Amino acid sequence: MSVNRGEAAGAAAPAVILVNPQLGENIGMVARAMFNCGMTDLRLVRPRDPWPNRHAQAAATGAASVVESARLFDSTQDAVADLQYLLATTARPRHNTQLVLTPRAAAAELRARAGAGVGCGLLFGKESRGLSNDDIARADAILTVPLNPAFTSLNLAQSVLLVGYEWFLGNDATPGTELHMPANTRPANKAELNAFFEHLEGELDACGFLYVTEKRPTMVRNLRQLFQRAGLTEQEVRTLRGVVSGLSRLGRSRGTGGD
Protein backbone atom coordinates (compact mmCIF):
# COMPACT_ATOMS: atom_id res chain seq x y z
CA MET A 1 0.00 0.00 0.00
CA SER A 2 1.41 3.38 -0.90
CA VAL A 3 1.34 5.86 1.95
CA ASN A 4 0.67 9.52 1.34
CA ARG A 5 3.27 11.38 3.32
CA GLY A 6 3.65 15.01 4.30
CA GLU A 7 6.84 16.55 3.01
CA ALA A 8 6.61 19.95 4.68
CA ALA A 9 8.84 19.03 7.56
CA GLY A 10 11.61 16.69 6.48
CA ALA A 11 11.18 13.09 7.55
CA ALA A 12 7.97 11.26 6.61
CA ALA A 13 5.09 12.52 8.72
CA PRO A 14 3.13 9.97 10.76
CA ALA A 15 -0.31 8.85 9.61
CA VAL A 16 -3.24 9.99 11.77
CA ILE A 17 -5.82 7.27 12.34
CA LEU A 18 -9.20 8.30 13.80
CA VAL A 19 -11.17 5.36 15.18
CA ASN A 20 -14.96 5.82 15.03
CA PRO A 21 -14.96 9.61 14.75
CA GLN A 22 -18.46 10.97 15.32
CA LEU A 23 -18.77 14.55 14.04
CA GLY A 24 -17.74 15.45 10.51
CA GLU A 25 -16.76 18.88 11.77
CA ASN A 26 -14.22 17.29 14.09
CA ILE A 27 -12.70 15.33 11.20
CA GLY A 28 -12.34 18.60 9.27
CA MET A 29 -10.73 20.31 12.27
CA VAL A 30 -8.34 17.36 12.62
CA ALA A 31 -7.40 17.80 8.95
CA ARG A 32 -6.58 21.46 9.63
CA ALA A 33 -4.50 20.62 12.70
CA MET A 34 -2.65 17.94 10.71
CA PHE A 35 -1.88 20.30 7.85
CA ASN A 36 -0.77 23.00 10.34
CA CYS A 37 1.90 20.51 11.32
CA GLY A 38 2.76 19.20 7.85
CA MET A 39 0.87 15.91 8.21
CA THR A 40 -1.39 14.71 5.37
CA ASP A 41 -2.06 10.98 5.75
CA LEU A 42 -5.52 10.80 7.37
CA ARG A 43 -7.21 7.43 7.88
CA LEU A 44 -10.75 6.92 9.19
CA VAL A 45 -11.96 3.72 10.81
CA ARG A 46 -15.78 3.40 10.60
CA PRO A 47 -16.74 7.07 10.98
CA ARG A 48 -20.26 7.40 12.41
CA ASP A 49 -21.66 9.39 9.48
CA PRO A 50 -21.49 8.56 5.73
CA TRP A 51 -18.28 9.52 3.97
CA PRO A 52 -17.57 11.88 2.14
CA ASN A 53 -19.05 14.23 4.74
CA ARG A 54 -19.88 17.83 3.83
CA HIS A 55 -19.40 19.00 7.44
CA ALA A 56 -15.84 17.64 7.36
CA GLN A 57 -15.16 19.42 4.09
CA ALA A 58 -16.62 22.71 5.35
CA ALA A 59 -14.59 22.60 8.57
CA ALA A 60 -11.35 21.78 6.75
CA THR A 61 -11.00 25.16 5.00
CA GLY A 62 -7.42 25.45 3.85
CA ALA A 63 -6.77 21.76 4.44
CA ALA A 64 -9.38 20.34 2.05
CA SER A 65 -6.78 18.17 0.33
CA VAL A 66 -6.22 16.24 3.57
CA VAL A 67 -9.95 15.46 3.82
CA GLU A 68 -10.20 14.60 0.14
CA SER A 69 -7.33 12.12 0.31
CA ALA A 70 -8.51 10.56 3.58
CA ARG A 71 -8.95 6.79 3.37
CA LEU A 72 -11.72 4.71 4.92
CA PHE A 73 -11.14 1.40 6.71
CA ASP A 74 -13.46 -1.18 8.23
CA SER A 75 -11.21 -1.93 11.18
CA THR A 76 -8.31 -0.46 13.11
CA GLN A 77 -6.32 -3.56 12.16
CA ASP A 78 -6.76 -2.78 8.46
CA ALA A 79 -6.02 0.91 8.93
CA VAL A 80 -2.64 0.26 10.58
CA ALA A 81 -1.66 -2.81 8.55
CA ASP A 82 1.23 -1.11 6.70
CA LEU A 83 2.51 0.79 9.73
CA GLN A 84 5.49 -0.37 11.76
CA TYR A 85 5.35 1.90 14.81
CA LEU A 86 2.09 2.99 16.32
CA LEU A 87 1.35 5.32 19.22
CA ALA A 88 -2.07 5.34 20.92
CA THR A 89 -3.18 8.73 22.23
CA THR A 90 -5.14 8.42 25.44
CA ALA A 91 -5.49 10.49 28.59
CA ARG A 92 -6.28 7.50 30.75
CA PRO A 93 -3.64 5.08 32.01
CA ARG A 94 -4.87 1.53 31.51
CA HIS A 95 -4.31 -1.71 33.31
CA ASN A 96 -1.83 -3.10 30.84
CA THR A 97 1.93 -2.64 30.96
CA GLN A 98 3.00 -0.08 28.38
CA LEU A 99 5.42 2.77 27.84
CA VAL A 100 3.77 6.18 28.25
CA LEU A 101 5.36 9.02 26.26
CA THR A 102 4.87 12.78 26.34
CA PRO A 103 4.26 14.41 22.94
CA ARG A 104 7.82 15.73 23.04
CA ALA A 105 9.34 12.33 23.72
CA ALA A 106 6.98 10.78 21.16
CA ALA A 107 8.10 13.31 18.55
CA ALA A 108 11.72 12.26 19.10
CA GLU A 109 10.78 8.57 18.77
CA LEU A 110 8.76 9.26 15.61
CA ARG A 111 11.56 11.33 14.07
CA ALA A 112 14.14 8.65 14.84
CA ARG A 113 12.00 5.92 13.30
CA ALA A 114 10.80 7.94 10.29
CA GLY A 115 14.44 8.80 9.61
CA ALA A 116 15.16 5.06 9.39
CA GLY A 117 12.27 4.58 6.94
CA VAL A 118 9.86 3.13 9.51
CA GLY A 119 6.17 3.83 8.78
CA CYS A 120 4.65 5.55 11.83
CA GLY A 121 1.10 6.29 12.93
CA LEU A 122 -0.86 8.06 15.64
CA LEU A 123 -4.08 6.44 16.82
CA PHE A 124 -6.91 8.59 18.20
CA GLY A 125 -10.17 7.29 19.67
CA LYS A 126 -13.71 8.57 19.31
CA GLU A 127 -14.64 11.90 20.88
CA SER A 128 -16.80 10.49 23.67
CA ARG A 129 -14.92 7.40 24.76
CA GLY A 130 -11.35 7.39 23.52
CA LEU A 131 -9.71 4.18 22.36
CA SER A 132 -10.79 0.67 23.26
CA ASN A 133 -8.36 -1.48 25.23
CA ASP A 134 -8.04 -3.73 22.17
CA ASP A 135 -6.96 -0.80 20.01
CA ILE A 136 -4.53 0.41 22.67
CA ALA A 137 -3.00 -3.07 22.70
CA ARG A 138 -2.10 -2.64 18.99
CA ALA A 139 0.20 0.26 19.84
CA ASP A 140 3.91 0.22 20.62
CA ALA A 141 3.44 2.89 23.28
CA ILE A 142 0.87 5.25 24.75
CA LEU A 143 1.01 8.98 24.20
CA THR A 144 -0.43 11.23 26.92
CA VAL A 145 -0.39 15.05 26.84
CA PRO A 146 0.68 16.54 30.19
CA LEU A 147 -1.92 19.18 31.17
CA ASN A 148 -3.43 20.75 34.27
CA PRO A 149 -4.43 17.66 36.30
CA ALA A 150 -7.63 19.47 37.29
CA PHE A 151 -8.70 19.75 33.62
CA THR A 152 -7.13 17.52 30.99
CA SER A 153 -10.08 17.39 28.57
CA LEU A 154 -9.09 18.23 24.97
CA ASN A 155 -11.14 17.89 21.83
CA LEU A 156 -9.96 15.60 19.04
CA ALA A 157 -8.43 18.34 16.87
CA GLN A 158 -6.63 19.89 19.85
CA SER A 159 -5.06 16.52 20.70
CA VAL A 160 -3.91 16.12 17.11
CA LEU A 161 -2.61 19.69 17.12
CA LEU A 162 -0.49 19.32 20.28
CA VAL A 163 1.01 16.02 19.14
CA GLY A 164 1.52 17.33 15.61
CA TYR A 165 3.06 20.56 16.88
CA GLU A 166 5.72 18.65 18.80
CA TRP A 167 6.37 16.49 15.77
CA PHE A 168 6.68 19.57 13.55
CA LEU A 169 9.06 21.31 15.97
CA GLY A 170 11.34 18.28 15.88
CA ASN A 171 12.48 19.42 12.44
CA ASP A 172 11.84 23.14 12.72
CA ALA A 173 14.79 25.51 12.59
CA THR A 174 13.01 28.62 13.93
CA PRO A 175 15.32 30.22 16.52
CA GLY A 176 13.71 30.63 19.95
CA THR A 177 14.35 34.36 19.84
CA GLU A 178 14.71 36.30 16.63
CA LEU A 179 15.18 40.01 16.08
CA HIS A 180 12.71 41.15 13.43
CA MET A 181 13.69 44.37 11.66
CA PRO A 182 12.45 46.16 8.57
CA ALA A 183 14.68 45.47 5.58
CA ASN A 184 15.99 49.03 5.44
CA THR A 185 17.53 49.11 8.90
CA ARG A 186 20.03 47.30 11.13
CA PRO A 187 21.01 47.32 14.82
CA ALA A 188 22.96 50.45 15.77
CA ASN A 189 26.65 49.87 16.28
CA LYS A 190 28.51 50.96 19.40
CA ALA A 191 30.01 54.02 17.70
CA GLU A 192 26.54 55.29 16.78
CA LEU A 193 25.28 54.59 20.29
CA ASN A 194 28.29 56.30 21.82
CA ALA A 195 27.78 59.38 19.65
CA PHE A 196 24.13 59.49 20.76
CA PHE A 197 25.09 59.08 24.43
CA GLU A 198 27.66 61.90 24.16
CA HIS A 199 25.11 64.09 22.40
CA LEU A 200 22.52 63.40 25.11
CA GLU A 201 24.96 63.83 27.98
CA GLY A 202 26.31 67.07 26.47
CA GLU A 203 22.82 68.54 26.35
CA LEU A 204 22.06 67.25 29.86
CA ASP A 205 25.26 68.91 31.11
CA ALA A 206 24.21 72.08 29.30
CA CYS A 207 20.72 72.16 30.84
CA GLY A 208 22.02 71.38 34.31
CA PHE A 209 20.36 67.94 34.66
CA LEU A 210 23.71 66.34 35.55
CA TYR A 211 24.87 69.13 37.84
CA VAL A 212 25.54 66.97 40.96
CA THR A 213 29.14 65.98 40.16
CA GLU A 214 29.32 62.90 42.41
CA LYS A 215 26.08 61.49 40.98
CA ARG A 216 26.97 62.14 37.34
CA PRO A 217 28.84 58.83 36.64
CA THR A 218 25.98 56.68 38.01
CA MET A 219 23.33 58.71 36.20
CA VAL A 220 25.23 58.44 32.94
CA ARG A 221 25.65 54.69 33.32
CA ASN A 222 21.95 54.20 34.13
CA LEU A 223 20.89 56.18 31.09
CA ARG A 224 23.30 54.30 28.84
CA GLN A 225 22.13 50.95 30.18
CA LEU A 226 18.47 51.82 29.72
CA PHE A 227 19.05 52.63 26.06
CA GLN A 228 21.33 49.58 25.61
CA ARG A 229 18.54 47.30 26.84
CA ALA A 230 16.23 48.58 24.13
CA GLY A 231 18.48 47.12 21.41
CA LEU A 232 18.17 50.24 19.26
CA THR A 233 18.40 50.24 15.49
CA GLU A 234 20.50 52.72 13.58
CA GLN A 235 17.27 54.46 12.50
CA GLU A 236 16.04 54.67 16.10
CA VAL A 237 19.32 56.23 17.24
CA ARG A 238 18.86 58.92 14.58
CA THR A 239 15.27 59.41 15.79
CA LEU A 240 16.43 59.77 19.39
CA ARG A 241 19.11 62.28 18.41
CA GLY A 242 16.34 64.28 16.74
CA VAL A 243 14.28 64.04 19.95
CA VAL A 244 17.20 65.33 22.03
CA SER A 245 17.91 68.14 19.57
CA GLY A 246 14.22 69.06 19.43
CA LEU A 247 13.84 69.16 23.21
CA SER A 248 17.02 71.17 23.74
CA ARG A 249 15.97 73.68 21.04
CA LEU A 250 12.65 74.03 22.86
CA GLY A 251 14.50 74.58 26.14
CA ARG A 252 16.70 77.23 24.57
CA SER A 253 13.75 79.00 22.93
CA ARG A 254 11.98 79.11 26.32
CA GLY A 255 15.16 80.35 27.97
CA THR A 256 15.29 77.37 30.37
CA GLY A 257 18.34 75.77 28.71
CA GLY A 258 21.84 76.13 30.08
CA ASP A 259 23.48 78.15 27.31
Next chain:
Amino acid sequence: MSVNRGEAAGAAAPAVILVNPQLGENIGMVARAMFNCGMTDLRLVRPRDPWPNRHAQAAATGAASVVESARLFDSTQDAVADLQYLLATTARPRHNTQLVLTPRAAAAELRARAGAGVGCGLLFGKESRGLSNDDIARADAILTVPLNPAFTSLNLAQSVLLVGYEWFLGNDATPGTELHMPANTRPANKAELNAFFEHLEGELDACGFLYVTEKRPTMVRNLRQLFQRAGLTEQEVRTLRGVVSGLSRLGRSRGTGGD
Protein backbone atom coordinates in the same frame (compact mmCIF):
# COMPACT_ATOMS: atom_id res chain seq x y z
CA MET B 1 -5.75 45.89 40.87
CA SER B 2 -5.69 42.37 42.23
CA VAL B 3 -4.83 39.80 39.63
CA ASN B 4 -6.46 36.39 39.61
CA ARG B 5 -3.66 33.95 39.02
CA GLY B 6 -3.62 30.27 38.18
CA GLU B 7 -1.91 28.20 40.80
CA ALA B 8 -2.02 24.86 39.11
CA ALA B 9 1.50 25.05 37.75
CA GLY B 10 3.83 26.85 40.12
CA ALA B 11 4.74 30.42 39.17
CA ALA B 12 1.95 32.91 38.52
CA ALA B 13 0.27 32.15 35.21
CA PRO B 14 0.14 34.90 32.60
CA ALA B 15 -3.11 36.77 31.99
CA VAL B 16 -4.77 36.14 28.61
CA ILE B 17 -6.13 39.30 27.00
CA LEU B 18 -8.49 38.90 24.04
CA VAL B 19 -8.90 42.10 22.02
CA ASN B 20 -12.29 42.45 20.28
CA PRO B 21 -13.19 38.75 20.31
CA GLN B 22 -16.15 38.11 18.03
CA LEU B 23 -17.76 34.76 18.81
CA GLY B 24 -18.80 33.86 22.35
CA GLU B 25 -18.07 30.23 21.53
CA ASN B 26 -14.45 31.13 20.84
CA ILE B 27 -14.18 32.89 24.21
CA GLY B 28 -15.49 29.74 25.88
CA MET B 29 -13.01 27.57 23.98
CA VAL B 30 -10.20 29.94 25.00
CA ALA B 31 -11.29 29.52 28.63
CA ARG B 32 -11.01 25.75 28.24
CA ALA B 33 -7.58 25.95 26.63
CA MET B 34 -6.43 28.30 29.40
CA PHE B 35 -7.67 26.00 32.15
CA ASN B 36 -6.07 23.00 30.39
CA CYS B 37 -2.80 24.83 30.98
CA GLY B 38 -3.49 26.14 34.50
CA MET B 39 -4.25 29.71 33.42
CA THR B 40 -7.31 31.49 34.86
CA ASP B 41 -6.91 35.28 34.38
CA LEU B 42 -9.03 36.07 31.29
CA ARG B 43 -9.52 39.69 30.20
CA LEU B 44 -11.77 40.83 27.36
CA VAL B 45 -11.35 44.10 25.51
CA ARG B 46 -14.62 45.22 23.86
CA PRO B 47 -16.01 41.80 22.86
CA ARG B 48 -18.36 42.14 19.88
CA ASP B 49 -21.39 40.64 21.64
CA PRO B 50 -22.90 41.62 25.02
CA TRP B 51 -21.25 40.12 28.09
CA PRO B 52 -22.03 37.79 29.90
CA ASN B 53 -22.48 35.65 26.79
CA ARG B 54 -24.36 32.35 26.99
CA HIS B 55 -22.45 30.90 24.02
CA ALA B 56 -19.19 31.49 25.90
CA GLN B 57 -20.58 29.79 28.98
CA ALA B 58 -21.88 26.83 26.98
CA ALA B 59 -18.56 26.32 25.19
CA ALA B 60 -16.53 26.57 28.40
CA THR B 61 -17.78 23.29 29.90
CA GLY B 62 -15.37 22.33 32.66
CA ALA B 63 -13.78 25.78 32.67
CA ALA B 64 -16.87 27.84 33.54
CA SER B 65 -15.04 29.53 36.43
CA VAL B 66 -12.59 31.11 33.98
CA VAL B 67 -15.47 32.62 31.97
CA GLU B 68 -17.31 33.73 35.10
CA SER B 69 -14.28 35.54 36.49
CA ALA B 70 -13.34 37.13 33.15
CA ARG B 71 -13.06 40.92 33.31
CA LEU B 72 -14.22 43.43 30.71
CA PHE B 73 -12.17 46.45 29.61
CA ASP B 74 -12.87 49.35 27.28
CA SER B 75 -9.36 49.47 25.86
CA THR B 76 -6.26 47.33 25.52
CA GLN B 77 -4.41 50.00 27.48
CA ASP B 78 -6.74 49.54 30.45
CA ALA B 79 -6.64 45.75 30.20
CA VAL B 80 -2.84 45.60 30.45
CA ALA B 81 -2.36 48.52 32.85
CA ASP B 82 -1.16 46.38 35.79
CA LEU B 83 1.02 44.07 33.67
CA GLN B 84 4.76 44.48 33.42
CA TYR B 85 5.68 42.12 30.59
CA LEU B 86 3.42 41.64 27.62
CA LEU B 87 3.72 39.34 24.61
CA ALA B 88 1.64 39.93 21.46
CA THR B 89 0.65 36.78 19.61
CA THR B 90 0.59 37.27 15.87
CA ALA B 91 1.39 35.15 12.85
CA ARG B 92 2.35 38.10 10.71
CA PRO B 93 5.71 39.83 11.04
CA ARG B 94 5.17 43.60 11.06
CA HIS B 95 7.21 46.54 9.91
CA ASN B 96 8.40 47.53 13.34
CA THR B 97 11.55 46.29 15.03
CA GLN B 98 10.68 43.74 17.69
CA LEU B 99 11.89 40.50 19.22
CA VAL B 100 10.00 37.48 17.89
CA LEU B 101 9.79 34.49 20.25
CA THR B 102 8.64 30.93 19.73
CA PRO B 103 6.12 29.66 22.33
CA ARG B 104 8.92 27.62 23.90
CA ALA B 105 11.25 30.60 24.24
CA ALA B 106 8.33 32.74 25.38
CA ALA B 107 7.48 30.18 28.07
CA ALA B 108 11.02 30.45 29.43
CA GLU B 109 10.84 34.26 29.45
CA LEU B 110 7.45 34.18 31.18
CA ARG B 111 8.64 31.68 33.80
CA ALA B 112 11.75 33.73 34.52
CA ARG B 113 9.75 36.92 34.96
CA ALA B 114 6.84 35.37 36.88
CA GLY B 115 9.40 33.82 39.22
CA ALA B 116 10.69 37.34 39.93
CA GLY B 117 7.14 38.54 40.69
CA VAL B 118 6.65 40.28 37.34
CA GLY B 119 3.01 40.40 36.13
CA CYS B 120 2.87 38.85 32.65
CA GLY B 121 0.25 38.81 29.92
CA LEU B 122 -0.46 37.31 26.51
CA LEU B 123 -2.29 39.50 24.00
CA PHE B 124 -4.46 37.90 21.30
CA GLY B 125 -6.25 39.75 18.48
CA LYS B 126 -9.69 39.25 17.01
CA GLU B 127 -10.41 36.11 15.02
CA SER B 128 -10.60 37.77 11.60
CA ARG B 129 -7.84 40.35 11.72
CA GLY B 130 -5.41 39.70 14.56
CA LEU B 131 -3.91 42.55 16.54
CA SER B 132 -3.66 46.16 15.40
CA ASN B 133 -0.19 47.63 14.98
CA ASP B 134 -0.94 49.94 17.91
CA ASP B 135 -1.68 46.99 20.18
CA ILE B 136 1.42 45.15 18.99
CA ALA B 137 3.45 48.24 19.89
CA ARG B 138 2.33 47.84 23.53
CA ALA B 139 4.09 44.50 23.78
CA ASP B 140 7.62 43.71 24.90
CA ALA B 141 7.98 41.06 22.22
CA ILE B 142 6.03 39.20 19.56
CA LEU B 143 5.09 35.55 19.92
CA THR B 144 4.75 33.49 16.73
CA VAL B 145 3.96 29.77 16.61
CA PRO B 146 6.19 27.90 14.13
CA LEU B 147 3.92 25.82 11.88
CA ASN B 148 3.83 24.43 8.35
CA PRO B 149 4.61 27.56 6.26
CA ALA B 150 1.99 26.39 3.74
CA PHE B 151 -0.75 26.54 6.40
CA THR B 152 -0.26 28.54 9.58
CA SER B 153 -3.91 29.39 10.25
CA LEU B 154 -5.01 28.57 13.81
CA ASN B 155 -8.22 29.50 15.56
CA LEU B 156 -8.08 31.64 18.70
CA ALA B 157 -8.42 28.78 21.20
CA GLN B 158 -5.77 26.73 19.38
CA SER B 159 -3.30 29.64 19.60
CA VAL B 160 -3.99 30.00 23.31
CA LEU B 161 -3.63 26.23 23.74
CA LEU B 162 -0.22 25.99 22.05
CA VAL B 163 1.19 28.96 23.95
CA GLY B 164 -0.37 27.79 27.22
CA TYR B 165 0.89 24.23 26.67
CA GLU B 166 4.46 25.44 26.41
CA TRP B 167 3.96 27.60 29.49
CA PHE B 168 2.52 24.64 31.40
CA LEU B 169 5.36 22.31 30.36
CA GLY B 170 7.87 24.81 31.74
CA ASN B 171 6.92 23.63 35.22
CA ASP B 172 5.77 20.12 34.46
CA ALA B 173 7.69 17.19 35.88
CA THR B 174 6.21 14.45 33.66
CA PRO B 175 9.08 12.26 32.47
CA GLY B 176 9.32 12.02 28.66
CA THR B 177 9.07 8.24 28.86
CA GLU B 178 7.42 6.40 31.71
CA LEU B 179 6.78 2.71 32.21
CA HIS B 180 3.17 2.21 33.23
CA MET B 181 2.51 -1.07 35.03
CA PRO B 182 -0.41 -2.49 37.01
CA ALA B 183 0.18 -2.17 40.76
CA ASN B 184 0.54 -5.92 41.26
CA THR B 185 3.52 -6.47 38.98
CA ARG B 186 7.08 -5.31 38.35
CA PRO B 187 9.71 -5.68 35.62
CA ALA B 188 11.21 -9.18 35.52
CA ASN B 189 14.72 -9.40 36.91
CA LYS B 190 17.60 -10.97 35.02
CA ALA B 191 17.45 -14.21 37.03
CA GLU B 192 13.78 -14.71 36.08
CA LEU B 193 14.56 -13.90 32.45
CA ASN B 194 17.52 -16.26 32.45
CA ALA B 195 15.43 -19.09 33.90
CA PHE B 196 12.84 -18.49 31.15
CA PHE B 197 15.53 -18.44 28.45
CA GLU B 198 17.02 -21.71 29.73
CA HIS B 199 13.57 -23.28 29.89
CA LEU B 200 12.83 -22.17 26.30
CA GLU B 201 16.24 -23.20 24.96
CA GLY B 202 16.00 -26.58 26.71
CA GLU B 203 12.66 -27.30 25.03
CA LEU B 204 13.98 -26.05 21.67
CA ASP B 205 17.00 -28.36 22.05
CA ALA B 206 14.57 -31.17 22.90
CA CYS B 207 12.35 -30.59 19.85
CA GLY B 208 15.29 -30.22 17.50
CA PHE B 209 14.75 -26.53 16.62
CA LEU B 210 18.36 -25.69 17.61
CA TYR B 211 19.90 -28.76 15.98
CA VAL B 212 22.42 -26.91 13.74
CA THR B 213 25.27 -26.63 16.23
CA GLU B 214 27.14 -23.77 14.53
CA LYS B 215 23.96 -21.68 14.33
CA ARG B 216 22.85 -22.33 17.90
CA PRO B 217 24.74 -19.45 19.63
CA THR B 218 23.40 -16.82 17.18
CA MET B 219 19.88 -18.17 17.33
CA VAL B 220 19.94 -18.19 21.13
CA ARG B 221 21.24 -14.61 21.25
CA ASN B 222 18.59 -13.41 18.77
CA LEU B 223 15.79 -15.00 20.80
CA ARG B 224 17.13 -13.56 24.04
CA GLN B 225 17.44 -10.08 22.53
CA LEU B 226 13.94 -10.18 21.10
CA PHE B 227 12.48 -10.95 24.52
CA GLN B 228 14.79 -8.43 26.21
CA ARG B 229 13.48 -5.66 23.95
CA ALA B 230 9.93 -6.32 25.11
CA GLY B 231 10.81 -5.23 28.66
CA LEU B 232 8.89 -8.15 30.18
CA THR B 233 7.23 -8.03 33.58
CA GLU B 234 7.60 -10.83 36.09
CA GLN B 235 3.98 -11.84 35.36
CA GLU B 236 4.65 -11.91 31.60
CA VAL B 237 7.68 -14.17 32.11
CA ARG B 238 5.46 -16.61 34.01
CA THR B 239 2.89 -16.39 31.20
CA LEU B 240 5.57 -17.11 28.58
CA ARG B 241 6.87 -20.09 30.57
CA GLY B 242 3.31 -21.41 30.55
CA VAL B 243 3.17 -20.88 26.78
CA VAL B 244 6.43 -22.83 26.28
CA SER B 245 5.26 -25.64 28.57
CA GLY B 246 1.87 -25.75 26.83
CA LEU B 247 3.37 -25.92 23.35
CA SER B 248 5.95 -28.56 24.29
CA ARG B 249 3.24 -30.71 25.94
CA LEU B 250 1.24 -30.43 22.72
CA GLY B 251 4.32 -31.45 20.74
CA ARG B 252 4.93 -34.45 22.95
CA SER B 253 1.26 -35.56 22.82
CA ARG B 254 1.37 -35.36 19.00
CA GLY B 255 4.64 -37.23 19.01
CA THR B 256 6.46 -34.48 17.13
CA GLY B 257 8.62 -33.50 20.12
CA GLY B 258 12.22 -34.59 20.49
CA ASP B 259 11.97 -36.84 23.56
